[in-house]
Amino acid sequence: xxxxxxxxxxxxxxxxxxxxxxxxxxxxxxxxxxxxxxxxxxxxxxxxxxxxxxxxxxxxxxxxxxxxxxxxxxxxxxxxxxxxxxxxxxxxxxxxxxxxxxxxxxxxxxxxxxx
Amino acid sequence: xxxxxxxxxxxxxxxxxxxxxxxxxxxxxxxxxxxxxxxxxxxxxxxxxxxxxxxxxxxxxxxxxxxxxxxxxxxxxxxxxxxxxxxxxxxxxxxxxxxxxxxxxxxxxxxxxxxx
Numbered sequence: 024x025x026x027x028x029x030x031x032x033x034x035x036x037x038x039x040x041x042x043x044x045x046x047x048x049x050x051x052x053x054x055x056x057x058x059x060x061x062x063x064x065x066x067x068x069x070x071x072x073x074x075x076x077x078x079x080x081x082x083x084x085x086x087x088x089x090x091x092x093x094x095x096x097x098x099x100x101x102x103x104x105x106x107x108x109x110x111x112x113x114x115x116x117x118x119x120x121x122x123x124x125x126x127x128x129x130x131x132x133x134x135x136x137x138x
Numbered sequence: 139x140x141x142x143x144x145x146x147x148x149x150x151x152x153x154x155x156x157x158x159x160x161x162x163x164x165x166x167x168x169x170x171x172x173x174x175x176x177x178x179x180x181x182x183x184x185x186x187x188x189x190x191x192x193x194x195x196x197x198x199x200x201x202x203x204x205x206x207x208x209x210x211x212x213x214x215x216x217x218x219x220x221x222x223x224x225x226x227x228x229x230x231x232x233x234x235x236x237x238x239x240x241x242x243x244x245x246x247x248x249x250x251x252x253x254x
Contacts, residue, residue: 027181056241064225064247066182071241081241113181115242126172127231127242129181 026050027130029114035136036104044099044133046114055097056127059083060111072097104137111135140165144228144245151218151252159213159248161202161228169230171195171204171211172242176225185213185226218252225249 030045048055057070058081068081072091086108087101101108114130145160163171170189174182186195191206200215211228228245 029181064249066227066242066244066247068241082243115182126170126184126187129174129183131181 027114027116027128029112029130029133031133032131033134033136035138037138038103038105040104040137042101042104042135044112044114044135046097046099046130047095048097048116049095050116051094052116053094054117055091056115057081057087057089057097057099058113058115059085060113060132062110066113070099104135106137109135109137140169140230140232140243142228142230142243142245144226144248146246146248148249148251151250153220153252153254154217155252157213157215157218157222157250159226159228159250161211161213161245163209163211163228163230165209165230165232165243167232168206169232171202172229172231173200173202173211173213174227174229174244176227176247178224182227218250220252220254223250223252 026049028047053074055072058066059069060066067083069083069085070089072078078089087099089099111132111134113132115127117127141164143162172187173185175185176182186197188195188204194203202211202213225247227247229242231242
């Protein structure tokens, strides 16, 4: 089982600020994902990575950007936060190369509020 | 494209009642199917999964059977507890191969509240 860590758990910030949401996993897995969960609960894939220096946009367009310089870390950045970015952001990573069914493990999430 | 449709909630039940949350999907090929649960203030946890037709996933008294003919994966529990109160998500993942491999598509989530 993968351990997925996210910081901060909660963040309240003013409009226009730059923020970075951290996600890390300790199992050396190649795949990592970011999901955005809106107040209506729906989850949407916004970014994913299949390994170092690999990043792709997901199904839902997002103004955020990601980077994957190290296997363990997959941070998400908003250059200029806006109230429309208020949401919960969930990071996930699958169970590893031996799991062909892509069971994903999720971090606890970061609840972002932009005033 | 792939899609997952869950029954709309919220669902409110008394303790020990029978639970069904319907889930149907649209996908090419033979996806893997999952139920995830999200307790208040937490991330998602895998509840159960099924990876091929007629498989039954089960965990903590919950069950779901992969029905290819009806493209369904309904979640059931014979006797719910207050501690089962949470949001439940049905999801699918394309199986190996293709550019979509590795991505989960979620249903919209169903809030379950169980009263004593």
